[in-house]
Amino acid sequence: MHIVACIKQVPDTTQVKIDPETNTLVRAGVESICNPYDLVAVEAGVRVAEKYGGKVTVITMGPPQADSALRQCLSLGASEAILLSDRAFAGSDTLATSYTLAQAVNKLNATEPVSLVICGKQAIDGDTAQTGPGLATWMDYTQLTYVVEIIEVADGFITVKREVEGGTEVIRGKLPALLTVELELNPVRYATLPELVRSLRQEIKVLGAKDIGGEPERYGLKGSPTSVKQIFAPPPHGGGKVFETASDSDKVIEDFLSTFFEKESSILSEVLSSDGSDHAQEQ
């Protein structure tokens, strides 16, 4: 079985800062890591390949330095790695990103048909969780999201447990399928020394727009209908108010209640006034 894991190199978000002048991410000096959900996706693919036979190809679309994230995935047991890198891909939103990945999977399908594509649930920087579903849609693959357990792959079907609001559901889908996976799906193994050595020596295939074909106007900025209006860091929360009960507790409770209701009533009146204007517009 040929399995593809899609991975993204992301800035370590615990360190991300926004430049207040330019409203852009400050990337200088920020370490790049492989998106944690994607390491889980690679591990899941390797486990399926180990259990049922097959191999895992990891793919990323990104700049040349994303090579290091791919090598990490090779060290975890992926067999091959593809870097999609081309100036034509710059400025891609999630639609163009998923289109580009779909063209790469199509190219693999021509020689070694792909039965399973595994994506992380979301990237910890962009956070949209749109790329996996977008890719499944371009490919017309069965789409199974928020997967927490892969139960069985047999007879052209895959059975998974997925998280839904208020519980989980077990669902069976026809292959080829695309999964997006949660962190609890499986722990990620430590690389062995031989795998580490292999990951450093192995060639990474670099493909551009011409190599994967597709419609040029669907790549990069041209294929991206999304525009970012503003990016900003939310203002820090002010400290809470402390009500000391040691002295006059009745007075403290009175103060607390009046502060509480003052705040609530201002929120309530804001909501009511915005409701009123909506109704006015509707009429």
Ligand SMILES: Cc1cc2nc3c(=O)[nH]c(=O)nc-3n(C[C@H](O)[C@H](O)[C@H](O)COP(=O)(O)OP(=O)(O)OC[C@H]3O[C@@H](n4cnc5c(N)ncnc54)[C@H](O)[C@@H]3O)c2cc1C
């Ligand atoms: C107008 C616009 C312009 C942009 N320009 C750029 C740009 O120039 N450079 C840039 O780096 N970003 C750019 N972005 C951000 C980029 O579109 C997103 O990072 C990307 O589409 C993935 O979306 P996400 O981060 O929300 O990932 P999600 O959709 O949350 O990711 C879900 C899963 O999809 C897979 N995945 C996501 N991205 C990739 C990838 N690149 N390769 C392989 N698998 C992936 C992973 O498995 C991941 O776990 C731009 C965004 C917009 C809206």
